Amino acid sequence: MTGRLQEALAAKPHVWGGWVVGPTIIGPEEFARAGYDYVGFDLQHGYLDDAEVALLLRRLEHVPIATAVRLPSADPAPIGRVLDAGADAVIIAMVESAETAAAAVAATRYAPVGVRSFGPLRPDIGLDPAGHEAGASVFAMIETARGLSALDEICSVPGLSGVYVGPADLAISLGENPITALTTPTVLDAVARVHSVASDVGLVPGIHANAGKPGKAMAELGFRMITLASESQALRRGAAEHLREAQ
Numbered sequence: 001m002t003g004r005l006q007e008a009l010a011a012k013p014h015v016w017g018g019w020v021v022g023p024t025i026i027g028p029e030e031f032a033r034a035g036y037d038y039v040g041f042d043l044q045h046g047y048l049d050d051a052e053v054a055l056l057l058r059r060l061e062h063v064p065i066a067t068a069v070r071l072p073s074a075d076p077a078p079i080g081r082v083l084d085a086g087a088d089a090v091i092i093a094m095v096e097s098a099e100t101a102a103a104a105v106a107a108t109r110y111a112p113v114g115v116r117s118f119g120p121l122r123p124d125i126g127l128d129p130a131g132h133e134a135g136a137s138v139f140a141m142i143e144t145a146r147g148l149s150a151l152d153e154i155c156s157v158p159g160l161s162g163v164y165v166g167p168a169d170l171a172i173s174l175g176e177n178p179i180t181a182l183t184t185p186t187v188l189d190a191v192a193r194v195h196s197v198a199s200d201v202g203l204v205p206g207i208h209a210n211a212g213k214p215g216k217a218m219a220e221l222g223f224r225m226i227t228l229a230s231e232s233q234a235l236r237r238g239a240a241e242h243l244r245e246a247q
Contacts, residue, residue, distance in 0.1 A: 001126075001128070001130075001131035001132075001134045001135045002134065002135055003066065003088035003089065003134075003135035003136060003137055004038075004065070004066035004067070004088045005037075005038055005066035005067070005068060005088040005089045005137050005225075006088070006135070006137060007066075008037045008038065008066050009204060009224060009225070012037065013219075013224065014219045014223070014224055014225075014226060015037035015038055015066075015224065015225050015226070016035075016036050016037050016038075016215070016226055016227075016228055017036060017037065017038045017039060017040055017068070017225065017226065017227040017228065018031035018034075018036045018038075018039045018040070018227070018228065018229060018230070018231065018234070019039070019040045019042060019208075019227050019229065019230040019231070020039055020040065020041050020042065020046065020048070020056070020230065020231050021042045021045065021046035021047060021048070021230050021231070021232065022046060022047040022048065022231070022232070023047070023048065023052055024056070024231055025059070027039075027231035028056060028059070028060055028063070028065065028067075029059075029060070029063055030231075030234075031065060031231075031234075032060075032063045032064055032065035036065060036228075037065065037066060038065060038066035038067060038068055038088070038089075038225075039060075039065055039066075039067055039068075040067075040068045040069070040070055040091065040227060041053045041056060041057075041067070041068070041069045041070070041082075041087075042070050043069060043070060043071050043072065043078070043082075044070050044071065044072040044093045045070075050069075050078055050081045050082055050085070053069055053082055053085065053087075054081070054082070054085035054086075054121065057082075057085045057086045057087055058085070058086065058122065060086075061086070061122070061124055066088045066089070067086070067087050067088050067089070068087065068088060068089040068090065068091055068137075068139075069082040069087045069089070069090055069091070070090075070091040070092075070093060070141075071090055071091070071092055071093065072093050072094070073092070073093070073094075074092050074095075074100050074101075074103040074104040074107060075107070076103075076106070076107035076115045076116060076117075077117075079092075079104070079107040079108060079116075080107060080108075080116050080117055080119070081121075083108060083116070083132065083136050084119050084120050084121045084122075084125075085121050085122065086121070086122050086124070086125055087136075088135065088136070088137060089136070089137035089138065089139060089161070090104070090107075090108065090136070090137075090138050090139070091139040091141060091164050091206075092104040092138070092139065092140055092141060093141045093143070093166070094141060094143060094144065094147070094169075095140035095141055095142065095147055095154060096144055096146040096147045096150060097146075097150050097153070097154070098150060098153040098154050098156065098157050100140070101140045101154045101157040101160055102157050102158075104138050104140060104160075105138050105157060105158070105159035105160055107138075108133065108136045108138050108159075109133050109159065110129045110132075110133065114133075116133075120132065137161035137162070137204075138159070138160060138161050139160075139161055139162045139163060139164040139204070139206060139225075140154055140157075140160060140162075140163050140164070141163070141164050141165070141166050142154070142163050142164070142165050142166070142170065142194050143165065143166030143167075143168075143169035143170045143173070144169060144170065144173040145170075145173040145174055146173075147170075148170070148173075148190055148193070148194070151163075151193065151194060151197050152197060155197050155198055155201050155203055156201065160203060161203065161204055162198060162203045162204030162205060162206055162224075162225065163194060163198045163203060163204075163205060163206065164206035164207065164208070164225065165191055165194050165205075165206070165207040165208065165223075166208055167181035167182050167187060167191065167207065167208060167209075167210075168181055168208075168210075170187060170190060170191075171184060171187045174186055174187060174190060182209065182210075182214040182217065182218070183214075191207065191218075191221070192221060195221055195222050195223055199222060204224050204225055205222065205223045205224055205225070206223060206224065206225030206226065206227075207223045207225070207226055207227070208227045209223075209226050209227060209228055210227070210228070210229070210233075211228065211229065211233075212228055212229070215227075215228045
């Protein structure tokens with residue numbers, strides 16, 4: 001069994017993502033209609049809880065888009081709940097050590113290799129533990145100087161699917177402006193290193209680009225999983241364009 005994110009990555013050199021930070025009915029479906037490959041749900045900075053995410057995931061059962069959920073820690077219970085609700089991937093924030101990355105992987109695996117508890121919430125994901133494990137991708141966020149210094153060890157953790165750069169927090173940790181992170185040489189050097197180390201060991205390099213132009217630049221750098229915009233950003237940009245046309 002493979003997850004929808006895994007299928008998209010196998011079929012394309014880059015996959016493009018939208019981001020959801022609050023309760024929404026049509027946001028993920030509109031990302032799918034626009035041609036995005038995945039949508040991320042934010043349980044770290046967003047106004048969502050895992051029960052709301054479970055409902056949103058269920059609505060996407062027959063919508064052609066992969067799903068990922070960002071969680072603030074490697075706590076196994078929330079990770080297990082969003083996977084049981086049908087998420088294709090989890091993205092774990094602020095990973096600064098191989099131990100934390102290994103804990104995140106263990107939360108997606110059943111005994112004896114992991115600590116995930118069996119409790120699928122949707123009939124369409126089946127009852128096969130091996131299938132659940134095979135379809136679940138897990139990404140470690142690299143977004144601090146400490147995480148960057150432990151990058152080689154983090155990328156050597158068995159079972160990790162990829163790493164996902166958070167440029168804003170990484171910029172702050174490096175003493176730079178988070179707003180201009182992806183145009184700042186110090187941050188770009190760090191981002192390039194993450195891409196290089198991850199790619200060299202066969203992991204998927206991902207990044208939160210936060211807009212189309214930096215997303216294109218990150219694709220040209222070789223990143224494969226690139227988040228372009230949140231639903232609020234897309235709404236604001238579209239609304240501003242309609243207003244501009246009308247005036």
